[in-house]
Amino acid sequence: MVLKNILLEIGTEEIPSRFLPDTLEFLEKTARDDLASARIAFKSLSVFATPRRIALLVRDADERQSDLVNTFKGPAWNAAFDVNGNPTRAAHGFAKSRGVSIEQLTPTEVDGVRYACAEVSEPGGRSIDMLPELLPALIRKLVFPKNMYWDDPTVRFARPIRWILAMADREVIPFEYGGIRSGNSTVGHRFMGARNIVIGDAADFMDKLYDNYVILDQDKRRQKMLAGIASLEKDLDGSVELDPEVINENLYLVEYPVPFFGSFSRKYLEMPEEVLTTSMKKNQKYFSVRGKNGKLLPYFVGVSNNLASNMAVVREGNERVLRARLEDAAFFWGEDLRNPLAANVERLKNIVYQEKLGSLHDKIMTTRELALWLCGEMAMNDLVPVVDRAAFLAKADLVTNMVYEFPELQGLMGREYALRNGEPEKVARALYDQYLPKAAGSELPGEVPGAILGLAERTHVIVSCHKVGLEPSGSQDPYGLRRAARCINEIIWGLRLDVDVSRLAEQSMKLLSASPGTGEKVLAFLSQRLLMQVKEKGFGHELTSLAISVTGHRPLQVLRFLDVFSKLQGVEWFSNLVTSAVRVRNIISKSGGEAGTVDPALFARDAETALHGEIRRVLPLVDGAMEKQDWNGLAGYLAELSPFVTAFFDDVLVMDPDEKIKNNRIALLSMCSALFLKVGDVGVLKGA
Template identity: 60%
Template sequence: MALRNVILEIGTEEIPSRFLPEALDSLERLARSALSANRLGFKDVRTYATPRRLVLSVRELDETQNSSTEVLKGPPLSSAYDSEGNPTRAALGFAKSKGVDVNALCELEVDGVRYVAAEVHEESRRTLDVLPDLLRGLVEGLSFPKSMYWSDPGVRFARPIRWILALADDAVVPFEYGDVRSGRTTSGHRFMGQKVIEVRNAGEFLERLYDNNVILDQEKRRQKLEAAISLLKQDFEGDLEVEMDPELLEENLFLVEFPVPFIGSFDERYLEIPEEVLITSMKKNQKYFAVRSRDKGNALANVFIGVSNNRASDMRRIREGNERVLRARLEDAAFFWAEDRKRSLASNVERLKNVTYQEKLGSVYDKVMQTQKLALWICSRLGKDDLARLVDRAAYLSKADLVTRMVYEFTELQGVMGREYARHDGEDPRVALALYEQYLPRSASDTLPTDDVGAILGLAERVHIVVNCHKAGLEPTGSQDPYGLRRAARCINEILWGRCLDLDLGEVVREAALLNLVDQLTVERILAFLELRLLMQLKEKGYEHELATLALSVAGHRPLQALRLMEALNGVKDEHWFSGLMTSAVRVRNILNKAPDAEGVVDAALLDKPAERALHDEVARLEPMVGAALEARDWQALMELLAELSPVVSAFFEDVMVMDPDERVRANRLALLKRCNALFERVGDLGALKGQAQK
């Protein structure tokens, strides 16, 4: 038989919504691991969360543990007994630690070495006897970004625990955590439910909560919220559409136990403020959904959707209260918008001298000046001198919005406000756009810069960050990357790919190192860091490790060329002619490996066999063509040209003995193969791919 339902509910003060998604995953992982470790089978494990409770539900849990017999390896037999066969301290200690008599130890052979071993048998226990310690361990095992103490200094949790419900069918699972003892009582909705609810059986737990206006299942809360918002649309005046921000939707799910959406509005005069400010204020402070007017070009409307945790009899009072709070927020934003525009964006640049970028790296002003120089160098290196004036101006203004009132209040609007204030000041539209696009992409799903001015500025800033953080010893360690260097490296590659910018990052890093007085050893560390990130990104695109490694060996520190070569290789690697190319390259290389000192110029007069003369002529014909394809970075054409060597190389090895007894003939043939190999190496070590293909 099985226990049909086991419920653990941890009732708390309101837990911050941002803590709960990870807590849900953590509780499920801990529970599955604990049940497995305790040899308990089950049908299903689910976790639920609201602001006031974390819940674990286990269905069809075994009524008893599975028994277990395990053979545990001890010390080597040679050290377990003395010369007279008496057990040593090593054997005695091992037996004691495993709870067996020393005379019960057996022998076990592992990899040719004999050890003593203990056969440990664990009888099954009733699940009801196992659960108290198991469930208490789950509560103890949960961790949060921030935890707090309350009555018991030895107990920590995200927020104070007010009750614990623990039921296995109709039986209470007794344990204590701090000064809270588990029982069969829970609490309903803070405003719309009973304060104390007795639950007779775990099977009725969800229903009892629902009867007291708690929708425990977060997915059902999502469905209810989305359905309720759809119904509200019927009350809209005009062709309006709710902007269903997925991040905001999830945050609201974990802010309420019973979502009740409502429509609110604000004065139209606030629409003169940039819409990102309005949306940020509504989202960050009030958790409101913005609404757009489709009949006005999808412009922001002076309407919002709020989500209440209270189904009040008079929702008008809730709406008016929320509108008052938002009005105060927007009034502040309108004030910041007006005050910031009283001075030009350019006049803020000098003020950056008083803003510390990083303790070891100086002021933001210093960073701007260094980034400006590097951006101009990148602009020139890319052959985009026509953009130099725009890049120079954009780089100079790049961080000027950091000292504005608006960005001080809403730090996430950096770049957005730079763009808006630059537009107000009459700066070139591409400069204004670059002040925003320098930050793109901000996440893996974000858009890329749409203009090269912002792309160049974004590249320069990210290279500056990577170089200077390595200089200061602030590079990532393990899972820690406080300065976002891995993200910066990823963005560099994404920008180069997205804007088709062929840039040698080795050259860029060395230029940045000159500007910032970085030593050569640090430069090598930086290049290794960037190469590793590039390799990982190529593999994330689904390319094989060998292909990615080959592409990097040829393209060097040019991410665009590495990607294009990857695409070309991936497109031809299964072609019959490419297999022939790899075979030819390997055969030539293998012969040369036997004569590593082969040197010299090919003497055509010594080529007396038709097959070697044919190879010489074909190599001579292809050399300029291969060079032109390489110069044009036409990887597909390059490989197709090299494939033309395959039949000639095959004929050469069929008809010509390379290691001729005549030293001059032998050296001449090796020189010819070395010249042939130089062509193959234009696309890297094809032998590595050949080896992989044969596995």
């Protein structure tokens, strides 16, 4: 038998839109887990949310729980049955205690011992009888970024609960949560729907809501919203920028989306476009509109929650609000331009960067020194004038009115103000680029000066925070050090900058007078982050660790090394070389003591002479390849060496009865090991 639908709706005051996506994801997973634990099978489960309700709909649930089968372990099999297979008193007693016959006992092996076991089936009850406990427990488990609390400390929710609808087909599931009794009635749209809608059957729920201007399914709500926006584009002769964040925010701000458009004065287009789009997005949740040339048009698209009879009134009201916002922005813009960006630098002395680390001015001066050092380290001294000026102005926009109002515009406003102050374009670009990437996989710095500035600042942050004990712990990373380390690697890879991050960190430690202990923690932290980031690209742990040990902390060279050596895994000569490296390491480890000098006069086999000659030939070539970071060349030299090592082990008994010959062969293998170790402990790749 099938119980058609289980329905739960929690009606509330408006829940912040940002809460709902994560809540829906949690609700779906938790509901599935709870139904599985209750042994209630079903065909499908869906979750929905609007600003005023969160709903769960389970379709085609089984009318009864599935049976529960428990296996009970009894006496050992040889104690339950004699040698002739006859049941003993122990077997009879166990079978009786579990309510089964002797014939139902089965042998089951546990930890090497066979036991008599009984399977006892417990028939499932009615599914509907489980729901009065399951559903309120499910509500209680819901989590939000912020909660409101009731007199009962076990009751909490994002906003006050106004009604609860809980049904199984036509039957109400009775329970109470937060002082609200569950029932079979819901509420329509706040302005256009009925105040009380009785649901006769759970199957009719969504249709009844739709008739009262509530589109419960967020996917259908999205479709209606986007279709409405698309139709407006024809009137605007432009394209609406469908920012995913604005879409999702509007999606959970309305129950019945009605897109509309409005306009604003062209005079505001004299400000940077990002000021307008940020104001529209952040304050009003509007979409901006661009013309065919890609430039911003003096229009916006909003989403109303009301199918007003006169949309002109809605439009005018929104235009009035936006006009006030843009007028504020225009005032900030004008005021900020009255003072050169450079004049703001002195004001940074009054801003505490971190209590233990001094002012923001202190930070930028140290970062400036580090950035200039990095120019020299990378042999890019021609960039010093640009980097020096950009580092000096790096945080000057943080004290502007515009960035105070819109913190997300830091860097971008620095660029715009610098350009209007007559700063060189490359300096202005660096002020913007220093903040990139803002998220994993997002836009990278467009030019090297901004990349250098970004590398220097992020390294400074990592080192300074470790210096004063503010390193990440568990899931806590208040200063974003993990993100900073990730960005360092992404910048280096994206712009193909050959930077030794360990040297960069060491220079930062000198500038900050950090202790040696801090240095060890910082380098371990950076190595761990690099290891994890490279593994995300699909490289194995052992090979990645080898690459980092060989290349030093040079992220670009780590990837180049991996690009070459990852292709060698499984290749016969390389597999043989890895096997040989393990044998060499084991033999030397077991031999103990220091290896002597190789004496060619003691060679008794051609394979010894050949290997010795090949090591002497290849050794300087390997050194040269390592110095030039020529990983293809290095692989080639190892390929040339490999057959000589294999031939040696095929033809030569290292542990010769003659002590002198044995020691000479161990010395030869020590020579071979020293060459291998220049490439790292390749033996760790055995079985990788």
